[in-house]
Amino acid sequence: MTEHLPALQVVVPLIAAPLTVLLRRPLAAWALSVAVCAFSLYTAIRLALQVLAQGPLSYDMGGWAPPWGIEYRIDMANAAVLVLVSLIGTVVAVYARRSVNAEIGHDRRHLFYTAYLLCFTGLLGMAATGDAFNLFVFLEISSLSTYALISIGYDRRALTASYQYLIMGTVGATFLLIGIGFLYVMTGTLNMQDLAQRLPAVMDTRTVKVAFAFIVVGLSLKLALFPLHLWLPNAYAFAPSSVSAFVAATSTKVAIYVLLRFLLTIFGFQFSFEHMPIGNILLVLSVAAMLSASVVAIFQQNVKRLLAYSSVAQVGYITLGISLGTSAGVAAGYLHLLNHALIKGALFLAVGCLFYRINSARLSDLRGAGRSMPWTAAAFVIGGLSLIGMPLTSGFISKWKLVEAALAIGWWPIAVLILATSLLAVIYVWRVVETLYFQSAEEGTAAVSEAPLGLLIPAWGLALANIYFGVDATVTWGLAHGAARALMGGVP
Amino acid sequence: MTTPELLNAALATPLAGAVLIALTGRWPNLREAVTLVAAAVLLVLVAQVLPVVLAGGRPEVTWVRMLPGITLGLRVEPLGMLFSGVASLLWIVNSIYSIGYMRGNAEQHQTRFYVCFAIAIFSSVGLAWSANLATLFIFYEVLTLSTYPLVTHKGDAEALRGGRTYLGILMGTSIGLFLLAILWTWQAAGTLDFRPGGILTGHVQGMAVGALLMLYMYGIGKAALMPMHRWLPAAMVAPTPVSALLHAVAVVKAGVFTVVKVIVYVFGLDLLRSAPSADVLVYVAGITIVFASFVALRQDNLKRRLAYSTVSQLSYVVMSAALFTPAAIAGAALHIVAHAFGKITLFFAAGSVYTAAHKSNVSELDGVGRNMPWTMGAFAIGSLSMIGVPLTAGFVSKWYILSGALDVHQLFAIGVVFLSTVLNAGYFLPIVYRAFFRPADGAGHGEAPLPIVLAVCATALLTVLMFFAPGLPLALAQALVGGGGS
Numbered sequence: 016m017t018e019h020l021p022a023l024q025v026v027v028p029l030i031a032a033p034l035t036v037l038l039r040r041p042l043a044a045w046a047l048s049v050a051v052c053a054f055s056l057y058t059a060i061r062l063a064l065q066v067l068a069q070g071p072l073s074y075d076m077g078g079w080a081p082p083w084g085i086e087y088r089i090d091m092a093n094a095a096v097l098v099l100v101s102l103i104g105t106v107v108a109v110y111a112r113r114s115v116n117a118e119i120g121h122d123r124r125h126l127f128y129t130a131y132l133l134c135f136t137g138l139l140g141m142a143a144t145g146d147a148f149n150l151f152v153f154l155e156i157s158s159l160s161t162y163a164l165i166s167i168g169y170d171r172r173a174l175t176a177s178y179q180y181l182i183m184g185t186v187g188a189t190f191l192l193i194g195i196g197f198l199y200v201m202t203g204t205l206n207m208q209d210l211a212q213r214l215p216a217v218m219d220t221r222t223v224k225v226a227f228a229f230i231v232v233g234l235s236l237k238l239a240l241f242p243l244h245l246w247l248p249n250a251y252a253f254a255p256s257s258v259s260a261f262v263a264a265t266s267t268k269v270a271i272y273v274l275l276r277f278l279l280t281i282f283g284f285q286f287s288f289e290h291m292p293i294g295n296i297l298l299v300l301s302v303a304a305m306l307s308a309s310v311v312a313i314f315q316q317n318v319k320r321l322l323a324y325s326s327v328a329q330v331g332y333i334t335l336g337i338s339l340g341t342s343a344g345v346a347a348g349y350l351h352l353l354n355h356a357l358i359k360g361a362l363f364l365a366v367g368c369l370f371y372r373i374n375s376a377r378l379s380d381l382r383g384a385g386r387s388m389p390w391t392a393a394a395f396v397i398g399g400l401s402l403i404g405m406p407l408t409s410g411f412i413s414k415w416k417l418v419e420a421a422l423a424i425g426w427w428p429i430a431v432l433i434l435a436t437s438l439l440a441v442i443y444v445w446r447v448v449e450t451l452y453f454q455s456a457e458e459g460t461a462a463v464s465e466a467p468l469g470l471l472i473p474a475w476g477l478a479l480a481n482i483y484f485g486v487d488a489t490v491t492w493g494l495a496h497g498a499a500r501a502l503m504g505g506v507p
Numbered sequence: 508m509t510t511p512e513l514l515n516a517a518l519a520t521p522l523a524g525a526v527l528i529a530l531t532g533r534w535p536n537l538r539e540a541v542t543l544v545a546a547a548v549l550l551v552l553v554a555q556v557l558p559v560v561l562a563g564g565r566p567e568v569t570w571v572r573m574l575p576g577i578t579l580g581l582r583v584e585p586l587g588m589l590f591s592g593v594a595s596l597l598w599i600v601n602s603i604y605s606i607g608y609m610r611g612n613a614e615q616h617q618t619r620f621y622v623c624f625a626i627a628i629f630s631s632v633g634l635a636w637s638a639n640l641a642t643l644f645i646f647y648e649v650l651t652l653s654t655y656p657l658v659t660h661k662g663d664a665e666a667l668r669g670g671r672t673y674l675g676i677l678m679g680t681s682i683g684l685f686l687l688a689i690l691w692t693w694q695a696a697g698t699l700d701f702r703p704g705g706i707l708t709g710h711v712q713g714m715a716v717g718a719l720l721m722l723y724m725y726g727i728g729k730a731a732l733m734p735m736h737r738w739l740p741a742a743m744v745a746p747t748p749v750s751a752l753l754h755a756v757a758v759v760k761a762g763v764f765t766v767v768k769v770i771v772y773v774f775g776l777d778l779l780r781s782a783p784s785a786d787v788l789v790y791v792a793g794i795t796i797v798f799a800s801f802v803a804l805r806q807d808n809l810k811r812r813l814a815y816s817t818v819s820q821l822s823y824v825v826m827s828a829a830l831f832t833p834a835a836i837a838g839a840a841l842h843i844v845a846h847a848f849g850k851i852t853l854f855f856a857a858g859s860v861y862t863a864a865h866k867s868n869v870s871e872l873d874g875v876g877r878n879m880p881w882t883m884g885a886f887a888i889g890s891l892s893m894i895g896v897p898l899t900a901g902f903v904s905k906w907y908i909l910s911g912a913l914d915v916h917q918l919f920a921i922g923v924v925f926l927s928t929v930l931n932a933g934y935f936l937p938i939v940y941r942a943f944f945r946p947a948d949g950a951g952h953g954e955a956p957l958p959i960v961l962a963v964c965a966t967a968l969l970t971v972l973m974f975f976a977p978g979l980p981l982a983l984a985q986a987l988v989g990g991g992g993s
Contacts, residue, residue, distance in 0.1 A: 403682075415690065419690060434687055
């Protein structure tokens with residue numbers, strides 16, 4: 016069975032998704048989802064250990080040898096993404112039972128798990144595949160199921176948010192498809208390794224350059240790079256809590272991985288960074304994202320929207336690391352990709368706990384919740400400190416490595432900027448903390464009690480992961496470092 | 508117990524204390540007994556480390572590797588020994604005082620108060636013993652966060668505002684400047700360990716030394732170098748025991764301790780003496796001393812006056828360390844101790860007056876000394892120590908600071924010390940005069956509760972004792988610059 020792990024990673028959740036429709040009973044669908052996600056996590060860890068021990072794995076889907084068949088290729092760059100997606104997927108799946116019962120109508124609950132598993136499949140597939148067209152297919156699977164997930168709850172505003180995302184997401188996916196089509200025209204192959212070998216010969220053609228532009232813009236829409244992030248705040252804010260947590264922690268991260276894969280493996284460092292001005296473009300947009308989205312986050316009245324804008328800013332940190340164009344920069348960006356998933360996962364799960372009891376994520380409704388829900392609020396504070404980048408949290412390690420990478424090439428203003436925008440994070444996180452702890456609930460509102468353990472344990476699990484990877488970052492840094500080496504090849 | 512175990516045990520004591528305090532919160536007597544026991548155990552454990560350090564040992568323990576090349580761990584050297592000794596000694600006295608004060612004023616949320624206090628002490632001791640800048644930075648930030656709930660203890664709008672200033676300045680400077688300085692150091696030197704003679708020699712030259720130094724000095728916001736001092740008066744909204752221990756001893760001392768530590772163990776005195784721009788620090792600190800004294804002169808609120816006096820006194824330590832001579836460094840180290848004893852006495856006395864007479868302004872203090880002779884007697888001793896009059900601790904440290912300044916003919920520093928002494932007298936002696944020689948107005952009141960009076964007298968006694976028996980701190984201060992280890 017071991018040699019089929021790359022296929023099982025994707026196929027098992029794909030098969031489980033329609034089964035949840037047949038099961039119909041929400042509890043059974045939930046149990047199946049948790050089991051499938053846990054199995055995926057096991058698979059992903061096994062794969063990662065195998066890659067660490069033996070180097071990249073290649074798997075021929077259906078026995079068809081690449082470049083004709085679809086190849087699944089696991090190396091250091093995507094092994095960690097698989098672990099990340101399946102870890103978050105498992106934690107959120109456990110969390111979902113209580114949360115879904117509260118936020119989604121009874122007749123749709125089993126469908127939530129169907130869409131959830133499809134989205135999960137899509138993201139794992141995007142990460143695992145070594146075939147450019149197959150990647151597009153999985154991108155569509157994950158996107159379509161995300162649109163459904165966002166709009167599945169009671170909140171009717173989610174419908175327009177989802178529609179907005181649908182339009183933007185489809186434009187993005189189409190752009191990606193156009194780009195891949197151009198590459199196929201020029202090279203006659205869709206296999207990523209094969210593309211990487213054949214592209215240098217046709218590098219100077221306008222078609223390849225246009226393909227590059229289409230792919231970068233299309234992916235930037237999916238990863239919510241400023242100014243293509245407009246779909247994100249509403250989608251995160253109005254989706255059910257479990258969906259916000261899962262999508263915020265995984266979907267943009269996988270898109271960033273795909274961007275890295277295209278820039279560095281398929282087009283190659285030389286083309287992307289030396290022939291094309293991708294470094295400068297990413298640098299400017301990242302800085303704009305970090306500054307503008309952080310400032311906008313400060314003025315939000317809804318905690319989920321606040322966190323959503325913060326996500327746009329944090330994506331800016333990740334792409335900033337990439338824009339440095341050095342191995343250290345890519346590694347730092349990749350590290351923040353992993354850490355930010357843990358941070359936002361913990362924060363959205365904590366907000367979900369608040370939502371479960373208070374039925375709102377507006378700051379004005381959360382007054383004094385720190386006293387009535389101390390454990391939930393404490394988990395939020397830990398996640399918030401990690402977002403700011405306080406020492407002993409994983410966010411600190413990210414900032415440390417990013418600044419280190421910027422200083423290594425003498426980019427002083429960027430180093431200063433990274434730290435200065437952390438201070439903006441202090442402001443928006445502390446607005447929430449003050450509301451939770453220092454303001455009193457209005458007279459007449461019903462007293463709330465602490466969130467149930469079924470929600471608290473997953474939220475605290477991710478919060479503690481933030482602390483663990485902030486104290487001993489050798490594992491996450493090792494993964495990020497390995498990923499950067501796999502992506503960058505010999506570039507320093 | 509082996510030495511690494513001893514260090515771990517000492518550090519774990521206040522942390523375990525915090526947990527036990529939280530668990531016993533429902534029974535106030537038991538809770539406060541836990542606080543006192545934890546404080547006593549900590550002092551005993553710290554005292555056992557002392558002979559090792561005095562004998563030239565540098566006990567160390569390594570915990571975990573955070574990133575390649577960056578480990579978290581402890582290494583005790585004389586300066587850290589001195590700071591941890593002061594903090595743990597005063598924690599006991601302060602706990603006794605807190606019990607009297609918190610009960611006397613019927614404060615809310617007392618359990619949270621004692622828990623955060625224990626965590627703050629934990630981070631102070633950890634900071635004192637940090638083996639490298641990364642560990643120190645972590646404890647530095649934990650100290651900020653653990654004291655935030657203490658500053659905002661009252662929970663009203665004013666406390667919230669004070670808390671914002673507190674957190675804003677301390678976090679802003681530490682993340683924006685201090686962390687940048689640490690990363691610069693890491694980039695240049697490839698290590699963050701504290702080593703005698705510094706780690707930057709040969710890696711940073713010329714004007715960059717001065718720039719990095721100023722980045723550190725302003726980044727260490729807890730040292731309250733102007734214009735980064737505003738958090739200190741803002742923190743005065745906290746209950747008095749907090750102001751006393753944290754804003755006269757633990758937090759601000761953590762700041763100036765870090766300043767001295769960075770100057771001695773990161774830069775090294777030789778590098779700084781030869782750098783062209785490093786002596787700017789003397790002037791910045793000197794201006795802070797004089798300016799803060801002038802502001803103190805105009806404050807009517809007693810605690811605010813003490814706060815500005817603290818700003819001024821902290822810069823004594825910075826200015827003295829900025830002379831970059833062994834005698835002046837010893838003076839800086841001694842002043843950390845001397846000011847701790849003196850200022851905690853003054854804050855204790857201020858809180859005592861507030862508890863017994865509900866007065867918090869200088870202008871209301873007429874005749875208080877007659878009703879509260881012990882409290883105001885201790886206040887007088889504290890004041891004299893601030894001024895630097897012989898028979899008090901302040902004289903000892905000022906002596907070393909002045910002789911350090913004379914060594915390098917730093918006339919500016921000498922002038923600042925004299926001017927500031929006059930100003931100190933100008934804002935402390937009128938209080939003493941009012942308290943004892945003006946007739947009392949209104950109804951009489953007695954002394955504060957017994958635990959408060961005991962604590963005030965104990966710290967006043969320590970202030971005098973340090974003049975007559977400065978042997979121990981002096982030995983550590985000299986070991987820092989001359990003797991074993993450097």
